[in-house]
Amino acid sequence: ARSIDLAVIPGDGIGPEVVAEGLKVLTAVLPSEVKLETSTYDLGASRWHRTGETLPEAELAGLKEHDAILLGAIGDPSVPSGVLERGLLLKLRFAFDHYVNLRPSRLFPNTDSPLAGRPEIDFVVVREGTEGPYVGNGGSMRTGTPAEVATEVSLNTAFGVERVVRDAFERAAARPARKLTLVHKNNVLVHAGHLWKNTVDRIAEEYPQVSVDYLHVDAATIFFVTQPQRFDVIVTDNLFGDILTDLAAAITGGIGLAASGNINPTGAFPSMFEPVHGSAPDIAGTGKADPTATVLSVALLLRHLGYQAEAARIEDAVTADLAERDAAAPRTTAAIGDALAARVAG
């Protein structure tokens, strides 16, 4: 009998609420012969306040043993900026070598887009997850004085760029449009930019069926709002990917729907799935959070673990649920989860 041994990090704010619905749908969609085991990890703001810990070694070692991780949201205004991001979320991405940060963007039917004319949007951003300006290689001297100098170093390796570019080509080759767009800023960040551009150009020769395009990151934001139909698969660095995927979420109806996977394609470490949105402490506990992004993250998780049919059932359920949504009659977090669970079970 198959089984899924899942680590769950509910986290802060609306995290626990949306994760509860994600698990509800996951339980409903899995065939009864698949055994689902979950272990909850108490990590995030309240743990930090209580113990001063962000991600102790024991927990890191524990997490490593699971098949996958489902994460709700991390962060609270009461914690200094950077502490939980660097000490927990990014630490997990780096420790588990999540070099593919996968963020699909789709404008679902009956969903509001801030873009006039509701263009068709169906692309996926493959964001590098372990390098670039996220490596934590910065510092400051004479800190707090008028002579302060602060640096941030973007580190990029042929090893790191090639593996994510290959992953993006594979994804592009498997999609109907078979188009890959590299986004960087190689006219200014010439060294990192040339490494990315040369890598894409070289691997492109192995994928003659994939058409390849390059855009500067600034120009890419223009096309996101004027011509998002032009995108199929986008591959980009960690920071550009961070920026572009929030914009992508916004043009497809908001971060309430944006799912993501922090993937280690080799399987050496568990991959981690999380909604793109944050912990939204302002609406925590009100039942206003939309669990759909988490539910769609569960679909990515299932696909990663080889449950293609179940993943598709969830995505179809979301599409059907959104099609019937009535903006004038908002439902609670749990009601949306119930509706989705009923659909996938049906």
Next chain:
Amino acid sequence: ARSIDLAVIPGDGIGPEVVAEGLKVLTAVLPSEVKLETSTYDLGASRWHRTGETLPEAELAGLKEHDAILLGAIGDPSVPSGVLERGLLLKLRFAFDHYVNLRPSRLFPNTDSPLAGRPEIDFVVVREGTEGPYVGNGGSMRTGTPAEVATEVSLNTAFGVERVVRDAFERAAARPARKLTLVHKNNVLVHAGHLWKNTVDRIAEEYPQVSVDYLHVDAATIFFVTQPQRFDVIVTDNLFGDILTDLAAAITGGIGLAASGNINPTGAFPSMFEPVHGSAPDIAGTGKADPTATVLSVALLLRHLGYQAEAARIEDAVTADLAERDAAAPRTTAAIGDALAARVAG
């Protein structure tokens, strides 16, 4: 008698065409007693192809002697990416210490926005222009091999951050909404981010009348498309400013209208004014380029040199011209320039 001694760099692609219209409007708006002298500098792609030079010392010394610089556009696909950007455009910004890269964003009447509902948009981005990831402090080793490592260093100084933050506060204090938003990514780029955040918090005490806000750059892109009304003055680093101002141009009807000033507020060096758009080689020579961004850059130039009334006349002329535009009957570059020149002269 007053006079303006202007250096003109028409540049590449549509640069010469739009600059010609900018000068036409400038000539028309200036009172007859103001003597306008222009010197044209042949810099850009064709110069580079001819002589291999991007910005020779003699030209740099010559440019320094003028009151201001008007630049059209730099860049051509025939030149390797980065050569003209780093060797000419950024070299000018750095050599002339253009630490305030000023980019106003306004949704003009009768102008298409890709945003549904045409929200009100009227903000200005104060982009730092001489530091951050633009300093050219990167490199690569084992280049072109599977062991390549490429770096890009973002350099940030208290000196550089404070002066641009002060400029932004001054601008915010002079505007009706009196609101300043710092955009950075201080939860990841903690060292540079803390320098920026601490500087803004400290200077804010001197401007109790200005309300201050902070947004991560990824979240800022969301608000650009969902709630651009919330912005008044934005202050941000060189790279985030680059990305955000292209997005700002897109949501306000396209880069055909986006003006910018590369300003040295001390007057130690000439400031440089240029449209945000590029050289658009695909439409060069067709008369399709919209010179409005250049004309609005001329207005910024005039305001910088103290010609407030003339600057306002140009902006009013643009507003009136746009209000009468008929998308079904596009005019040529020269026709738009003629119309604007006639309005400001009238």
